[in-house]
Amino acid sequence: MSGGLSGIPEPVTPEHDLLRGAAPRVRLSAGLRQQVLATAAVQYQLGRRQRLLTRAGVIATVVLCVAGAIWRLSQPAAPVPAAAKTPVVIPVVPRPVPSTPSATLPSTSSGGSDIMPAPQGKMPAVESIQTVPLLRPL
Amino acid sequence: MDGDFQLQVRHCAQRLSQSPEAALAELFDLTAERLVRYAMSVTSSQADAEDALQGAFSRIARRPQLLVAAKLPWSYMLRAVRNEALRLLQRSSSQKRLQVPTSAVQSTPEQQVLQQEVSESVRRILKSLPAEQSEVVTLKHWEDLTFAEIAEVLGISQNTVASRYRYAMEKLQRALEGLVR
Numbered sequence: 001m002s003g004g005l006s007g008i009p010e011p012v013t014p015e016h017d018l019l020r021g022a023a024p025r026v027r028l029s030a031g032l033r034q035q036v037l038a039t040a041a042v043q044y045q046l047g048r049r050q051r052l053l054t055r056a057g058v059i060a061t062v063v064l065c066v067a068g069a070i071w072r073l074s075q076p077a078a079p080v081p082a083a084a085k086t087p088v089v090i091p092v093v094p095r096p097v098p099s100t101p102s103a104t105l106p107s108t109s110s111g112g113s114d115i116m117p118a119p120q121g122k123m124p125a126v127e128s129i130q131t132v133p134l135l136r137p138l
Numbered sequence: 139m140d141g142d143f144q145l146q147v148r149h150c151a152q153r154l155s156q157s158p159e160a161a162l163a164e165l166f167d168l169t170a171e172r173l174v175r176y177a178m179s180v181t182s183s184q185a186d187a188e189d190a191l192q193g194a195f196s197r198i199a200r201r202p203q204l205l206v207a208a209k210l211p212w213s214y215m216l217r218a219v220r221n222e223a224l225r226l227l228q229r230s231s232s233q234k235r236l237q238v239p240t241s242a243v244q245s246t247p248e249q250q251v252l253q254q255e256v257s258e259s260v261r262r263i264l265k266s267l268p269a270e271q272s273e274v275v276t277l278k279h280w281e282d283l284t285f286a287e288i289a290e291v292l293g294i295s296q297n298t299v300a301s302r303y304r305y306a307m308e309k310l311q312r313a314l315e316g317l318v319r
Contacts (some may be wrong), residue, residue, distance in 0.1 A: 001147050004206055014172075015307070015308060015310055015311050015314050016279060017304050018256065018314055018317060019260060019264070019275065019279040019280075019310070020279050020280070021253070021256070021257060021260070021278040022256070022257040022258075022260035022261050022264070023175065023279070024174075024178070025171075026171045026172075026174045026175045026178065026184070026187075028170055028171060028174060028188065029184075029185075029188055032170070032188055032191075032192075033163075033170070035165075035189070035192065035194050036166060036170075036191065036192045037159075037163055037166060037195075039195070039196050039199075040159075040195045040196055040199035041159055041162075043196040043197075043199040043200040043252060044158050044159070044199040044200065045197065046200060046201070047200035047201055047202075055148060074147070104182070111297075123246070
Protein backbone atom coordinates (compact mmCIF):
# COMPACT_ATOMS: atom_id res chain seq x y z
CA MET A 1 0.00 0.00 0.00
CA SER A 2 1.50 3.28 -0.94
CA GLY A 3 1.31 5.59 1.96
CA GLY A 4 1.64 9.29 2.42
CA LEU A 5 2.62 12.12 0.16
CA SER A 6 6.17 10.84 -0.20
CA GLY A 7 4.98 7.56 -1.68
CA ILE A 8 6.96 5.58 0.88
CA PRO A 9 5.07 2.42 1.78
CA GLU A 10 3.26 2.83 5.04
CA PRO A 11 4.00 0.22 7.72
CA VAL A 12 1.05 -2.10 8.18
CA THR A 13 -0.04 -2.11 11.79
CA PRO A 14 -2.53 -4.44 13.51
CA GLU A 15 -5.06 -1.61 13.38
CA HIS A 16 -4.79 -1.55 9.62
CA ASP A 17 -5.48 -5.29 9.49
CA LEU A 18 -8.50 -4.85 11.71
CA LEU A 19 -9.84 -2.05 9.54
CA ARG A 20 -9.38 -4.08 6.37
CA GLY A 21 -10.97 -7.09 7.96
CA ALA A 22 -13.99 -5.00 8.89
CA ALA A 23 -14.73 -4.15 5.26
CA PRO A 24 -18.24 -5.44 4.67
CA ARG A 25 -18.88 -7.93 1.90
CA VAL A 26 -21.80 -6.66 -0.07
CA ARG A 27 -24.35 -8.94 -1.65
CA LEU A 28 -26.20 -7.04 -4.34
CA SER A 29 -29.96 -7.27 -4.55
CA ALA A 30 -31.38 -9.71 -7.06
CA GLY A 31 -32.20 -8.06 -10.34
CA LEU A 32 -30.06 -5.00 -9.65
CA ARG A 33 -27.69 -5.84 -12.50
CA GLN A 34 -30.48 -6.07 -15.10
CA GLN A 35 -32.13 -2.93 -13.78
CA VAL A 36 -28.95 -0.87 -13.78
CA LEU A 37 -27.85 -2.06 -17.22
CA ALA A 38 -31.30 -1.51 -18.74
CA THR A 39 -31.41 2.04 -17.38
CA ALA A 40 -27.85 2.64 -18.52
CA ALA A 41 -28.68 1.43 -22.03
CA VAL A 42 -31.63 3.83 -22.24
CA GLN A 43 -29.52 6.68 -20.91
CA TYR A 44 -26.78 5.87 -23.39
CA GLN A 45 -29.25 6.10 -26.29
CA LEU A 46 -30.67 9.36 -24.93
CA GLY A 47 -27.21 10.81 -24.52
CA ARG A 48 -26.23 9.72 -28.00
CA ARG A 49 -29.34 11.31 -29.50
CA GLN A 50 -28.73 14.49 -27.53
CA ARG A 51 -25.14 14.68 -28.73
CA LEU A 52 -26.22 14.14 -32.34
CA LEU A 53 -28.92 16.81 -32.08
CA THR A 54 -26.51 19.25 -30.51
CA ARG A 55 -23.94 18.61 -33.21
CA ALA A 56 -26.58 18.94 -35.96
CA GLY A 57 -27.81 22.19 -34.44
CA VAL A 58 -24.34 23.66 -34.30
CA ILE A 59 -23.57 22.61 -37.88
CA ALA A 60 -26.89 24.01 -39.15
CA THR A 61 -26.30 27.32 -37.39
CA VAL A 62 -22.79 27.65 -38.80
CA VAL A 63 -23.97 26.73 -42.33
CA LEU A 64 -26.82 29.26 -42.16
CA CYS A 65 -24.51 32.01 -40.94
CA VAL A 66 -21.95 31.32 -43.67
CA ALA A 67 -24.65 31.11 -46.37
CA GLY A 68 -26.18 34.38 -45.20
CA ALA A 69 -22.84 36.13 -45.25
CA ILE A 70 -22.04 34.82 -48.75
CA TRP A 71 -25.47 35.85 -50.09
CA ARG A 72 -25.10 39.31 -48.57
CA LEU A 73 -21.66 39.82 -50.06
CA SER A 74 -22.74 38.56 -53.49
CA GLN A 75 -25.50 41.20 -53.81
CA PRO A 76 -24.49 44.07 -56.25
CA ALA A 77 -24.91 47.61 -55.05
CA ALA A 78 -28.43 48.47 -56.28
CA PRO A 79 -29.02 51.94 -57.90
CA VAL A 80 -30.95 54.24 -55.68
CA PRO A 81 -34.45 54.84 -57.12
CA ALA A 82 -35.65 58.41 -57.59
CA ALA A 83 -38.59 57.76 -55.31
CA ALA A 84 -36.21 57.22 -52.50
CA LYS A 85 -35.17 60.83 -52.70
CA THR A 86 -36.62 62.87 -49.93
CA PRO A 87 -37.04 66.56 -50.19
CA VAL A 88 -35.01 68.38 -47.65
CA VAL A 89 -35.87 71.89 -46.69
CA ILE A 90 -32.87 74.12 -46.59
CA PRO A 91 -33.61 77.46 -45.04
CA VAL A 92 -32.31 80.41 -46.90
CA VAL A 93 -31.37 83.46 -45.02
CA PRO A 94 -33.66 86.24 -46.29
CA ARG A 95 -31.92 89.11 -47.78
CA PRO A 96 -33.02 92.45 -46.49
CA VAL A 97 -35.72 93.71 -48.69
CA PRO A 98 -35.07 97.28 -49.59
CA SER A 99 -38.00 99.39 -48.82
CA THR A 100 -39.18 102.30 -50.72
CA PRO A 101 -36.80 105.14 -50.94
CA SER A 102 -36.75 106.19 -47.46
CA ALA A 103 -37.90 109.53 -47.09
CA THR A 104 -38.44 108.55 -43.54
CA LEU A 105 -34.80 107.67 -42.87
CA PRO A 106 -32.88 110.50 -41.65
CA SER A 107 -30.40 111.46 -44.24
CA THR A 108 -27.03 112.48 -43.11
CA SER A 109 -26.05 113.80 -46.46
CA SER A 110 -27.44 116.82 -47.95
CA GLY A 111 -28.11 115.39 -51.43
CA GLY A 112 -30.32 112.52 -52.59
CA SER A 113 -27.40 110.66 -54.20
CA ASP A 114 -27.30 107.88 -51.56
CA ILE A 115 -30.88 106.85 -52.04
CA MET A 116 -30.87 103.18 -53.10
CA PRO A 117 -32.39 102.41 -56.43
CA ALA A 118 -35.72 100.65 -56.53
CA PRO A 119 -35.41 96.84 -56.88
CA GLN A 120 -35.70 95.52 -60.35
CA GLY A 121 -37.49 92.33 -61.31
CA LYS A 122 -39.04 89.77 -58.94
CA MET A 123 -38.27 89.49 -55.26
CA PRO A 124 -36.05 86.50 -54.25
CA ALA A 125 -37.75 83.52 -52.64
CA VAL A 126 -37.64 83.35 -48.92
CA GLU A 127 -36.77 79.66 -48.94
CA SER A 128 -36.03 77.10 -51.61
CA ILE A 129 -36.66 73.32 -51.72
CA GLN A 130 -33.79 71.20 -52.77
CA THR A 131 -33.78 67.43 -53.15
CA VAL A 132 -30.90 65.46 -51.74
CA PRO A 133 -30.52 61.73 -52.40
CA LEU A 134 -30.70 59.49 -49.33
CA LEU A 135 -27.71 57.40 -48.33
CA ARG A 136 -28.01 53.83 -49.54
CA PRO A 137 -28.91 51.60 -46.64
CA LEU A 138 -26.25 49.10 -45.56
CA MET B 139 -2.54 -1.29 -3.86
CA ASP B 140 -4.63 -3.29 -6.30
CA GLY B 141 -3.24 -1.89 -9.50
CA ASP B 142 -4.67 -4.77 -11.51
CA PHE B 143 -8.18 -3.80 -10.55
CA GLN B 144 -7.63 -0.19 -11.57
CA LEU B 145 -6.06 -1.33 -14.82
CA GLN B 146 -9.11 -3.47 -15.57
CA VAL B 147 -11.38 -0.52 -14.87
CA ARG B 148 -9.32 1.60 -17.24
CA HIS B 149 -9.55 -1.02 -20.00
CA CYS B 150 -13.32 -1.28 -19.56
CA ALA B 151 -13.64 2.50 -19.63
CA GLN B 152 -11.67 2.68 -22.86
CA ARG B 153 -13.96 0.09 -24.44
CA LEU B 154 -16.97 2.30 -23.70
CA SER B 155 -16.51 4.22 -26.93
CA GLN B 156 -16.41 1.06 -29.08
CA SER B 157 -19.02 -1.27 -27.56
CA PRO B 158 -20.75 0.70 -24.84
CA GLU B 159 -23.33 -1.85 -23.68
CA ALA B 160 -20.84 -4.70 -23.31
CA ALA B 161 -18.34 -2.39 -21.63
CA LEU B 162 -20.97 -1.12 -19.19
CA ALA B 163 -21.93 -4.68 -18.26
CA GLU B 164 -18.29 -5.56 -17.73
CA LEU B 165 -17.76 -2.42 -15.69
CA PHE B 166 -20.77 -3.31 -13.55
CA ASP B 167 -19.49 -6.82 -12.85
CA LEU B 168 -16.08 -5.44 -11.99
CA THR B 169 -17.05 -2.54 -9.76
CA ALA B 170 -20.64 -2.82 -8.51
CA GLU B 171 -19.95 -4.50 -5.18
CA ARG B 172 -17.14 -2.14 -4.28
CA LEU B 173 -19.12 0.89 -5.35
CA VAL B 174 -22.13 -0.20 -3.30
CA ARG B 175 -19.88 -0.86 -0.31
CA TYR B 176 -18.44 2.60 -0.60
CA ALA B 177 -21.87 4.19 -1.10
CA MET B 178 -23.07 2.36 2.00
CA SER B 179 -20.38 4.09 4.02
CA VAL B 180 -21.96 7.37 2.92
CA THR B 181 -25.65 6.48 3.04
CA SER B 182 -25.69 3.82 5.77
CA SER B 183 -28.27 1.96 3.74
CA GLN B 184 -27.84 -0.71 1.11
CA ALA B 185 -31.01 0.33 -0.73
CA ASP B 186 -29.79 3.91 -1.01
CA ALA B 187 -26.34 2.69 -1.97
CA GLU B 188 -27.82 0.64 -4.81
CA ASP B 189 -29.85 3.63 -5.95
CA ALA B 190 -26.65 5.67 -5.93
CA LEU B 191 -24.97 2.99 -8.03
CA GLN B 192 -27.82 3.08 -10.52
CA GLY B 193 -27.70 6.86 -10.71
CA ALA B 194 -23.96 6.84 -11.23
CA PHE B 195 -24.17 4.25 -14.00
CA SER B 196 -26.93 6.24 -15.70
CA ARG B 197 -24.78 9.34 -15.67
CA ILE B 198 -21.75 7.48 -16.94
CA ALA B 199 -23.84 5.92 -19.72
CA ARG B 200 -25.26 9.28 -20.69
CA ARG B 201 -21.84 10.87 -21.05
CA PRO B 202 -19.33 8.02 -21.38
CA GLN B 203 -16.71 10.27 -22.93
CA LEU B 204 -16.05 11.78 -19.49
CA LEU B 205 -15.08 8.42 -18.05
CA VAL B 206 -13.06 7.57 -21.14
CA ALA B 207 -11.12 10.82 -20.76
CA ALA B 208 -10.72 10.56 -16.98
CA LYS B 209 -7.14 10.40 -15.75
CA LEU B 210 -8.17 8.07 -12.91
CA PRO B 211 -11.29 6.19 -14.05
CA TRP B 212 -11.76 4.32 -10.77
CA SER B 213 -11.57 7.55 -8.78
CA TYR B 214 -14.01 9.10 -11.25
CA MET B 215 -16.49 6.26 -10.66
CA LEU B 216 -16.14 6.51 -6.90
CA ARG B 217 -16.76 10.24 -7.11
CA ALA B 218 -19.81 9.70 -9.31
CA VAL B 219 -21.26 7.25 -6.78
CA ARG B 220 -20.41 9.57 -3.90
CA ASN B 221 -22.17 12.49 -5.60
CA GLU B 222 -25.25 10.34 -6.20
CA ALA B 223 -25.20 9.10 -2.61
CA LEU B 224 -24.96 12.64 -1.26
CA ARG B 225 -27.78 13.71 -3.58
CA LEU B 226 -29.93 10.88 -2.26
CA LEU B 227 -29.12 11.81 1.31
CA GLN B 228 -30.14 15.38 0.63
CA ARG B 229 -33.38 14.25 -0.98
CA SER B 230 -34.47 11.89 1.73
CA SER B 231 -33.18 11.82 5.25
CA SER B 232 -33.18 8.09 5.30
CA GLN B 233 -32.89 6.52 8.72
CA LYS B 234 -32.40 2.97 7.57
CA ARG B 235 -29.89 1.05 9.58
CA LEU B 236 -26.82 -0.43 8.01
CA GLN B 237 -27.42 -4.10 7.48
CA VAL B 238 -24.40 -5.70 6.01
CA PRO B 239 -24.57 -9.33 5.03
CA THR B 240 -21.23 -10.86 5.78
CA SER B 241 -19.77 -13.56 3.67
CA ALA B 242 -19.07 -16.99 4.95
CA VAL B 243 -15.49 -17.26 6.08
CA GLN B 244 -13.61 -20.54 5.92
CA SER B 245 -13.33 -21.04 9.67
CA THR B 246 -15.06 -22.65 12.61
CA PRO B 247 -18.41 -21.25 13.70
CA GLU B 248 -16.85 -19.82 16.88
CA GLN B 249 -14.18 -18.04 14.89
CA GLN B 250 -16.80 -16.75 12.47
CA VAL B 251 -18.88 -15.33 15.30
CA LEU B 252 -15.81 -13.78 16.90
CA GLN B 253 -14.65 -12.32 13.61
CA GLN B 254 -18.12 -10.93 12.97
CA GLU B 255 -18.22 -9.32 16.40
CA VAL B 256 -14.80 -7.75 15.93
CA SER B 257 -15.79 -6.44 12.49
CA GLU B 258 -18.99 -4.99 13.89
CA SER B 259 -17.05 -3.26 16.64
CA VAL B 260 -14.53 -1.83 14.18
CA ARG B 261 -17.31 -0.57 11.91
CA ARG B 262 -19.04 0.99 14.90
CA ILE B 263 -15.82 2.73 15.94
CA LEU B 264 -15.29 3.86 12.37
CA LYS B 265 -18.81 5.26 12.30
CA SER B 266 -18.15 7.20 15.48
CA LEU B 267 -15.46 9.25 13.74
CA PRO B 268 -16.39 12.51 12.03
CA ALA B 269 -17.82 11.68 8.60
CA GLU B 270 -14.99 13.29 6.66
CA GLN B 271 -12.38 11.31 8.62
CA SER B 272 -14.13 7.96 8.40
CA GLU B 273 -14.59 8.50 4.67
CA VAL B 274 -10.86 8.94 4.18
CA VAL B 275 -10.10 5.80 6.22
CA THR B 276 -12.73 3.84 4.29
CA LEU B 277 -11.31 4.88 0.95
CA LYS B 278 -7.79 4.16 2.14
CA HIS B 279 -8.31 0.74 3.69
CA TRP B 280 -11.39 -0.64 1.97
CA GLU B 281 -10.80 0.73 -1.51
CA ASP B 282 -6.99 0.76 -1.37
CA LEU B 283 -6.71 4.26 -2.77
CA THR B 284 -3.66 6.46 -2.46
CA PHE B 285 -3.91 9.92 -0.93
CA ALA B 286 -3.79 11.42 -4.42
CA GLU B 287 -6.72 9.27 -5.53
CA ILE B 288 -8.70 10.04 -2.38
CA ALA B 289 -8.06 13.73 -2.98
CA GLU B 290 -9.43 13.26 -6.51
CA VAL B 291 -12.55 11.47 -5.26
CA LEU B 292 -13.32 13.97 -2.51
CA GLY B 293 -12.25 17.06 -4.44
CA ILE B 294 -9.85 18.23 -1.72
CA SER B 295 -6.09 18.63 -1.48
CA GLN B 296 -3.75 15.76 -0.66
CA ASN B 297 -2.57 17.59 2.43
CA THR B 298 -6.12 17.76 3.75
CA VAL B 299 -6.55 14.06 3.05
CA ALA B 300 -3.32 13.26 4.87
CA SER B 301 -4.22 15.33 7.92
CA ARG B 302 -7.73 13.86 8.13
CA TYR B 303 -6.24 10.40 7.87
CA ARG B 304 -3.70 11.13 10.59
CA TYR B 305 -6.32 12.45 13.01
CA ALA B 306 -8.59 9.50 12.25
CA MET B 307 -5.85 6.94 12.79
CA GLU B 308 -4.84 8.52 16.08
CA LYS B 309 -8.40 8.13 17.34
CA LEU B 310 -8.75 4.66 15.87
CA GLN B 311 -5.54 3.43 17.45
CA ARG B 312 -6.79 4.51 20.86
CA ALA B 313 -10.23 3.01 20.26
CA LEU B 314 -8.98 -0.24 18.78
CA GLU B 315 -6.41 -0.92 21.49
CA GLY B 316 -8.66 -3.43 23.19
CA LEU B 317 -9.31 -5.34 19.98
CA VAL B 318 -5.70 -5.59 18.86
CA ARG B 319 -4.13 -8.83 19.97
